[in-house]
Amino acid sequence: MNKILAVNAGSSSLKYQVFDADTFNVLASGIIERIGKEDAIATIKADGVKEKKVLEILDHKAAVAIALADILEFSSVKNLDEIKGVGHRVVHGGEDFEDSVVVSEDAIAKVDALSSLAPLHNPANLTGYYAFKEVLKEARHTFVFDTAFHQTMEPKAFLYALPYEYYEDYQVRKYGMHGTSHKYIAKRTAELLNKDIEDVNTIVCHLGNGASLAAIKGGKVIDTSMGFTPLAGVMMGTRTGDVDPAVFPYLLEKTGLSVDDQMRIYNHESGMLGISGLSNDAREIEDATNAGQERAVLTSDMYAYKIANYIGTYFIHLGHVDAIVFTAGIGENDAGVRARVIDNVSEALKIKFNHKLNSEVRGIEVELSEADSEVKVFIIPTDEELMIAQDTKRLLGL
Ligand code: ADP
Numbered sequence: 001m002n003k004i005l006a007v008n009a010g011s012s013s014l015k016y017q018v019f020d021a022d023t024f025n026v027l028a029s030g031i032i033e034r035i036g037k038e039d040a041i042a043t044i045k046a047d048g049v050k051e052k053k054v055l056e057i058l059d060h061k062a063a064v065a066i067a068l069a070d071i072l073e074f075s076s077v078k079n080l081d082e083i084k085g086v087g088h089r090v091v092h093g094g095e096d097f098e099d100s101v102v103v104s105e106d107a108i109a110k111v112d113a114l115s116s117l118a119p120l121h122n123p124a125n126l127t128g129y130y131a132f133k134e135v136l137k138e139a140r141h142t143f144v145f146d147t148a149f150h151q152t153m154e155p156k157a158f159l160y161a162l163p164y165e166y167y168e169d170y171q172v173r174k175y176g177m178h179g180t181s182h183k184y185i186a187k188r189t190a191e192l193l194n195k196d197i198e199d200v201n202t203i204v205c206h207l208g209n210g211a212s213l214a215a216i217k218g219g220k221v222i223d224t225s226m227g228f229t230p231l232a233g234v235m236m237g238t239r240t241g242d243v244d245p246a247v248f249p250y251l252l253e254k255t256g257l258s259v260d261d262q263m264r265i266y267n268h269e270s271g272m273l274g275i276s277g278l279s280n281d282a283r284e285i286e287d288a289t290n291a292g293q294e295r296a297v298l299t300s301d302m303y304a305y306k307i308a309n310y311i312g313t314y315f316i317h318l319g320h321v322d323a324i325v326f327t328a329g330i331g332e333n334d335a336g337v338r339a340r341v342i343d344n345v346s347e348a349l350k351i352k353f354n355h356k357l358n359s360e361v362r363g364i365e366v367e368l369s370e371a372d373s374e375v376k377v378f379i380i381p382t383d384e385e386l387m388i389a390q391d392t393k394r395l396l397g398l
Pocket of ligand 1: 207208209210211237280281282283286328329330333334
């Protein structure tokens with residue numbers, strides 16, 4: 001039986017899942033954290049068993065060796081030759097990739113060149129690829145890009161109103177992120193509605209630590225909230241989301257904060273954390289909001305309001321919305337966030353929302369709207385690894 005490995009390699013972590021290429025059953029899933037340290041952690045779940053060990057893993061090559069040894073020891077995969085396809089998540093595909101691709105020298109060179117747009121991610125993604133390629137020589141490899149699904153946006157949506165040469169010379173434009181998740185959700189929403197994806201308009205709210213919304217018309221993204229980088233769009237756990245760029249030089253002048261300091265603040269000390277002064281974790285914000293803590297309430301209100309702004313805009317551009325879908329850590333689990341977001345938009349969109357059901361469910365695929373709601377509301381747990389495996393199977397014809 002053919003197997004597909006889905007890989008997400010970060011700078012100090014490696015996540016993987018092994019799928020049966022026919023059924024897409026997950027045969028093993030694992031994560032190696034703290035790569036580069038003497039006390040790295042390797043965890044694998046397979047056949048209902050969870051194994052965790054702490055050991056020295058100094059580089060990605062060593063991490064891959066551990067991952068593959070664990071797969072052979074704990075899962076039903078008994079020979080590495082069974083792994084016919086390996087799909088690698090790559091964060092930035094720029095304008096070069098509007099779909100996943102089979103890895104080639106040309107693709108590698110382009111991913112490498114795009115490192116200037118994603119310096120923390122693309123090099124790590126390539127390191128992961130090289131490490132697996134060295135061991136799984138016979139398997140064929142694919143790249144699955146976070147940005148690719150958003151490449152259907154038109155220039156009027158993706159351009160910033162800067163002088164055009166900054167786009168031409170430096171590729172400054174909106175790219176969007178979480179594309180693999182948005183693509184999976186768009187596909188799954190059409191399945192749940194029992195319609196062809198071409199006939200379905202969806203607004204996907206991918207709300208995790210990082211958060212982005214996408215307006216998807218007939219399976220194609222027409223707009224998304226993240227921009228040139230993952231800092232843009234809605235307020236997030238620690239990121240600002242959209243801010244007037246003139247704030248940057250103003251704070252530079254008033255506070256003397258350097259560019260690096262400000263980038264750290266915009267990326268790591270803002271968002272829910274910055275407003276609440278409490279936490280970037282939605283669970284803590286939710287508890288404090290329920291306890292009536294003033295800045296937590298403000299944080300919760302702001303978070304929902306900013307998301308509602310995008311839903312409103314996307315509703316206008318889609319003309320007709322079949323479904324609003326919540327996904328990722330917060331979207332799947334945080335009933336309070338979902339309720340506040342829908343409360344902001346339900347009158348305009350004629351949504352009838354089942355508040356009781358919403359408060360009772362989390363982490364499962366479920367419809368939260370009433371039967372006579374004009375726009376349906378769903379929770380759909382995202383599955384980027386499955387999407388990577390499906391794309392890999394499609395491209396390799398397994
Ligand atoms: P990312 O992949 O962007 O790191 P996730 O999609 O894993 O993020 O989402 C992580 C966030 O989800 C956490 O920071 C937390 O705020 C939120 N979250 C997770 N579980 C719950 C829960 N039970 N209730 C509310 N929020 C939750």
